[in-house]
Amino acid sequence: MAFLFGRGRSRQPADIARATKELLLRIHETPSSKTEEDLAKQLSQMKVIVQGTQEVNTSPEQVHALVQATLQEDLLYELSHSIHLLPFEARKDTQTIFSHILRFRPTSYAADKDPPVISYIVHHRPEILVELCRGYLQSQSAMPCGVILREALKFDVVAAVILYDQSKDGEPAVRLSELKPNLPQRGDGIFWHFFDWIDKSNFEVSADAFTTFREILTRHKSLITAYLATNFELFFGRFNEILVQSESYVTKRQSIKLLGEILLDRANYNVMMAYVESGENLKLCMKLLRDDRKMVQYEGFHVFKVFVANPNKSVAVQRILINNRDRLLRFLPKFLEDRTDDDQFTDEKSFLVRQIELLPKEPIDRNRPARDGHSANTATVA
Structure with a gap:
């Protein structure tokens, strides 16, 4: 058994990392089945170090x-x-290695600080995050990159870099210290x-x-509220045009549901008020109520109700609702009337x-003082 222990001592983490990098460079230049096989072996060894096996426990020193x-x-x-470019199993191993390394904290490391690799990435190598996002360009890498990204997105500094990076291909990505949150984006x-x-890829x-x-937009609320406030027109213009009006049923339905979640989150109150001031947004929402698919209608209803329930409706929104009052009063009582077991929906x-x-x-116009007592009372009731 001595030869096994000898071989184990020669395969130190630094050796494995170095060999893996060399093979990765080679797979770009001269890909071959032999290179893929050797790379898979190296990644398998890395996975054992960070995760262990049923027979082998992990060593914090080795992981470090x-x-x-x-x-x-x-x-x-x-x-x-x-x-x-990696074989299927090697991609899965890479996903495991990444996820463990991202959350690794040395024994003496403070629990309230971001893990050291997260700090390193956002301060020194944010290009890693950009490359992981670009994993969605290929179907082979989309899901493993997605899992890694969502592990990293547990930390608000990662979400901030992804949101505020405006680098182009081949340019350095934005470092955390370089973020300009008050500057509207291009x-x-x-x-x-x-x-x-989301809109153009396969399922x-x-x-x-x-x-x-969705993880980016819902996990770190204060970060997103500020981001949406600064980039309101650009964000919701694309959200409405590309996602809410997508030809894909799944994308359309999920996007309308996400829109409702964003607007109804208390942290986004000012964003919601800005969104429901728009007559164009209301027209889009009313169009959803007439969609042929019931779940699209249902999710659209949850956005529509925010416009109607708002006590401070804009003139544009009031005008649309007033002009369509009779039609809405005929339409709503029969709208999704088969949802008889949903008491909340019926009440709403x-x-x-x-x-x-x-x-x-x-x-x-609530921005103007009421001319007489009747107008003031009417405004209050409305």
């Missing part, structure tokens, strides 16, 4: 040494850049590509991209009918 070696060799970038950074990845890629997109429909009945005859 591997983490340091991967950073020294810039291996995380090379893996994220090359994952689509709409060509890595985050904005998610709209097309598996689209579904995974949407899961990551009744509430909206009452609110529409109470609308004034003409829109009231």
Whole structure:
């Protein structure tokens, strides 16, 4: 057995990381089945170090040494850049290795601090995150990259880099210290590509991209509220045009549901108020109520109710509702009337009918003082 122990001692984490990087470079230049096989073996050894097996426990010292070696060799970038070229099992191993390394904390490391690899990435190598996002460009890498991204997105600094990066292909990505959250974006950074990845990719890629997109938009509330406030027109313009009006039923339904979640989140109150001031947004929403598919109608209803329930409706929104009052009062009582077991939905429909009945005859500009007591009372009721 001595030869086994001798061989084990020669395969230190630094050696494995170095060999893996060399093979990754080779697979780009001269791909071959032999290179793929050797690379799969190296990644399998890395996975054993970070995860262990039923027979072998992990060693914090070995894991720490591997983490340091991967950073020294810039291996995380090379893996994220090359994952689509790896065989299936090697991609799964890469996903496991990445996820363990991202959350690894040395024994003496403070529990309230971001893991060291997360800090390293956002301060020194954010290109790793950009490459992981670009994993959605190939179906082979979409799901493993998505799993890694969602592990990284547990930390708000990662979400911030993805949201605010505006680098182009071949340019350095934005470092955490370089973020300019108050500067409106152009709409060509890595985050904005998610709209097309969701809308134009095959089902598996689209579904995974949407899961990551939703994670970005719902997990770190204060970050997203500020981002949406600064980029309101650009974001909701694309969201409405590309996702809410997607030809894909699944994308359309999920996007309307996500829109409702964003608007009804208390953290996004100011964003919601800005959204429901728009007459165009209301027209889009009313169009959803007439969709042939019941679940699209249902999700659209949950956005429509925000417009109607808002006590401070804009003139544009009031005008649309007033002009369509009679049609809405005929339409809503029969709308999805087969949902007899959904008491909340039934109550909400009744509430909206009452609110529409109470609308004034003409829109009231709440930015102007009421001319007489009657106008003031009408405004209050509406």
